[in-house]
């Protein structure tokens with residue numbers, strides 16, 4: 001496991017929105033990392049992509065966008081990550097469409113702070129649970145330390161993950177995936193160049209709120 | 219590479235399949251529809267598995283392809299050659315060495331390790347299809363977890379034969395939720411699906427469906443309290459390596475009715491015989 005890192009949310013100057021240097025091979029390598037992240041929830045993956053000009057977005061999520069998005073995908077962007085240069089770069093490099101309707105979004109770019117349980121992201125239907133919005137969440141910390149205890153598919157016993165302060169509303173929503181399963185939201189986290197994920201199949205308990213006897217978040 | 223994109227598929231098709239694969243691992247055992255492409259081989263040749271492999275394979279991966287446990291059958295050889303040609307990847311017959319293993323009808327005897335990916339070729343992805351021909355209806359049955367019919371089918375076996383007669387494509391329940399067809403592997407291999415450290419991906423080309431079992435996922439074979447799930451056993455051991463615990467094929471040795479039992483997993487058998495350096 002690589003150690004996590006902390007990113008401060010100011011803009012970085014002198015950087016450009018760059019594409020993948022070798023599209024076919026770089027996107028394959030990045031996809032396998034994203035696949036591993038979702039297959040084994042909470043594992044950390046170092047994404048080797050040039051840092052984008054918008055520091056809070058981070059290299060990992062920029063790499064995920066370049067890998068997964070194209071003309072067939074729609075992206076919703078929360079206000080705290082939205083910027084004309086980001087929209088322009090996404091359109092230019094991926095062809096993806098930006099949507100203002102979260103229920104219509106394949107991917108949503110947000111932070112734990114801009115997450116609101118009332119945003120009507122697509123959860124899929126009982127017959128087609130795959131027709132859901134995947135959250136791409138820029139977080140301030142990604143570390144395998146106490147915070148949230150993950151278990152379920154992809155995890156032999158349990159795995160600890162901390163995604164930073166102010167994440168309780170988001171994690172409470174992701175914990176509620178168990179009740180709505182198979183409908184739900186899958187989340188991919190980026191912190192600088194680090195990437196991790198929590199799919200809807202994961203059971204989530206807090207290890208902090210109730211001390212030693214952590215209760216399930218619901 | 220002779221005008222082909224890396225690994226044959228164009229980048230947009232790969233992205234579409236990759237997005238579907240992420241949904242598949244997030245919803246273990248659920249069949250994700252995908253807009254498959256025509257492949258330069260007939261459907262019976264594992265086009266679903268080939269499309270999955272083409273979408274995940276990297277230049278540094280070492281690929282193994284097996285058919286009924288063997289690396290040297292026509293189907294396995296042609297798929298292996300296809301990826302050598304369109305992706306230039308290194309190939310192997312060794313289960314332990316491979317990063318990606320595409321398979322038809324078997325799970326290798328050598329235990330898989332974390333980090334490996336097993337890609338199954340699936341002819342009919344829907345385990346309820348023989349009961350209900352309508353896709354809309356089977357989707358609804360999965361949505362409502364209406365799996366009673368599956369148990370009725372297995373129980374009819376017991377009533378008729380005194381045991382569950384299904385020996386291939388024996389249905390499983392994944393993480394306590396979706397009933398899934400593990401593809402036509404012998405039920406001997408079903409216990410290997412449970413808690414396996416490797417990622418298992420399933421591709422059906424004709425019906426354009428993908429599904430997945432993440433590593434360390436609970437997978438149970440459907441059964442009954444009074445008729446618990448059992449795997450096949452043999453009175454023989456492998457005539458070549460002496461194994462008393464692998465899946466055996468009966469082979470005819472001459473035209474006078476001579477026959478013997480040998481491991482279906484040729485790499486496993488050869489490794490045991492010390493023929494692989």
Ligand SMILES: [Zn+2]
Pocket residue numbers: 456457458459460461480481486487488490
């Ligand atoms: Zn043998």
